[in-house]
Amino acid sequence: MNNKLGISNKDWINLSAYIDGALSEQERARLDKRLAESKDLQQELANLQRLKAAVHALPKKKAPRDFMLTPDMVKARKPQANLFASFRLASVAATILFLVAFAGEAILKGNIFQGQQPAALEMEAALSRESDQAVEDPQIITWGYSPEAKGLGGGGVGGAPMAGSAEPLMPIEESPVEIEVEIPQGEPSLMAEPQEEELDLASPGTGEALILGLRPETEGQVIEAEKDAPREQERGLNTTTLRWVQGGLAVTALITGLIALILHFRRKRLIQTK
Amino acid sequence: MDEKALIDMALEGDMNAFNHLVLAYQDMAFNTAYRIMSDGPAAEDATQEAFISMYQKLHTYHGGSFKAWLLRIVTNACYDELRRRKRRPTVALEPETDEGDFIESPSWLEDDAPKPDEALNNSELEKALQHCIQALDEKYRAVVVLVDVAGEDYESVAAIIHSPIGTVKSRLARARQKLQHCLQGFWELLPANFRLLDVEGK
Numbered sequence: 026m027n028n029k030l031g032i033s034n035k036d037w038i039n040l041s042a043y044i045d046g047a048l049s050e051q052e053r054a055r056l057d058k059r060l061a062e063s064k065d066l067q068q069e070l071a072n073l074q075r076l077k078a079a080v081h082a083l084p085k086k087k088a089p090r091d092f093m094l095t096p097d098m099v100k101a102r103k104p105q106a107n108l109f110a111s112f113r114l115a116s117v118a119a120t121i122l123f124l125v126a127f128a129g130e131a132i133l134k135g136n137i138f139q140g141q142q143p144a145a146l147e148m149e150a151a152l153s154r155e156s157d158q159a160v161e162d163p164q165i166i167t168w169g170y171s172p173e174a175k176g177l178g179g180g181g182v183g184g185a186p187m188a189g190s191a192e193p194l195m196p197i198e199e200s201p202v203e204i205e206v207e208i209p210q211g212e213p214s215l216m217a218e219p220q221e222e223e224l225d226l227a228s229p230g231t232g233e234a235l236i237l238g239l240r241p242e243t244e245g246q247v248i249e250a251e252k253d254a255p256r257e258q259e260r261g262l263n264t265t266t267l268r269w270v271q272g273g274l275a276v277t278a279l280i281t282g283l284i285a286l287i288l289h290f291r292r293k294r295l296i297q298t299k
Numbered sequence: 300m301d302e303k304a305l306i307d308m309a310l311e312g313d314m315n316a317f318n319h320l321v322l323a324y325q326d327m328a329f330n331t332a333y334r335i336m337s338d339g340p341a342a343e344d345a346t347q348e349a350f351i352s353m354y355q356k357l358h359t360y361h362g363g364s365f366k367a368w369l370l371r372i373v374t375n376a377c378y379d380e381l382r383r384r385k386r387r388p389t390v391a392l393e394p395e396t397d398e399g400d401f402i403e404s405p406s407w408l409e410d411d412a413p414k415p416d417e418a419l420n421n422s423e424l425e426k427a428l429q430h431c432i433q434a435l436d437e438k439y440r441a442v443v444v445l446v447d448v449a450g451e452d453y454e455s456v457a458a459i460i461h462s463p464i465g466t467v468k469s470r471l472a473r474a475r476q477k478l479q480h481c482l483q484g485f486w487e488l489l490p491a492n493f494r495l496l497d498v499e500g501k
Contacts (some may be wrong), residue, residue, distance in 0.1 A: 041472035080447040
């Protein structure tokens with residue numbers, strides 16, 4: 026940038042350094058040459074020298090009192106200042122960790138909730154459809170035998186022998202109720218169930234038909250819901266630990282913050298009484 | 300006793316030796332603080348803080364100019380004090396008498412910068428200079444005070460303000476440019492030996 030005299034910022038910097046003797050030999054020689062040619066530069070140099078002399082000539086202020094230290098002044102200050110800084114830092118750190126733990130939990134919970142919601146809704150919808158169907162048209166589910174196979178093994182009317190078995194595996198009272206599933210052709214909603222792999226309703230009487238969503242071969246096995254129990258317990262344990270951590274951080278933040286505040290006010294009072 | 304011996308004794312915990320150093324440098328430290336802060340009580344606080352800090356950090360001094368090392372501490376103490384005063388201004392903005400009446404024009408609200416036509420003598424010129432120095436940004440003010448008031452060279456100032464020499468050069472040039480502009484109209488107050496510094500008289 027040039028001013029009205031055509032002196033650039035670089036010229037100003039060089040002139041300023043020139044009066045302090047802070048230019049190299051080469052820079053000084055170059056500036057001397059330019060000074061010999063330019064009256065404007067000479068005038069600015071004179072102005073700068075006048076300013077430097079005036080500032081340097083400002084009266085030297087004498088200390089209004091002695092600033093000598095006493096052992097008490099130094100002792101009283103140092104540890105307290107360090108303590109205050111330490112507690113303040115601890116309080117801030119604990120608060121940040123607490124917020125991180127809290128926010129982390131909220132985010133994780135949000136993910137779990139979002140992940141579970143569609144499945145739960147789907148299940149609810151399926152149950153609703155099933156109950157509607159049951160009211161209109163009672164369902165009959167067959168498991169492992171076709172009506173033609175009735176009587177094989179002497180099961181009688183109420184007994185539903187397992188496919189291929191000659192004897193009923195359960196007493197009549199405990200054996201599953203014979204329900205025949207009739208798939209209404211006009212209701213694509215049931216056909217459109219996305220869980221085709223699990224709900225294989227297409228082949229009743231083949232021995233692979235489902236009863237209440239379970240395959241016959243899964244009888245006697247532990248169902249998935251029961252397998253989730255330890256996971257639930259673990260999750261509960263993790264939540265408890267998290268609560269303890271959050272509580273601990275909150276208490277730490279409060280206590281250290283309080284101590285820092287007390288130290289701060291004590292220090293302030295000390296400074297005011299000095 | 301020489302400076303190095305005093306420093307060594309102070310490092311061993313001799314408070315008397317340390318206070319000898321304080322007495323040797325307190326005028327220089329206070330003058331620098333005053334020129335940076337333009338306020339006596341604030342400069343006093345900053346100087347006291349600087350000497351306490353100097354005692355606590357004496358073990359970090361590893362030779363070189365002790366004055367430059369101390370000036371660094373004084374400059375930092377001034378910055379701290381300026382920040383502290385900005386955060387917590389100590390003067391009420393609505394002045395009242397002891398009876399609670401509002402004062403319309405308290406003396407401390409008057410602009411103490413002298414007007415060119417009112418300035419009469421060197422003390423007024425000093426006020427004008429101090430006013431213009433005070434009007435500079437902190438970074439420019441510190442450089443001009445350290446070079447032109449405390450008489451430090453560029454290298455020392457660069458170490459004091461933790462900046463390269465190039466930055467010192469440019470800040471100083473800028474500060475002087477601003478001071479020139481601010482002081483227009485006050486130059487006739489200078490004594491003759493300053494005033495005659497024109498092109499012919501250089």
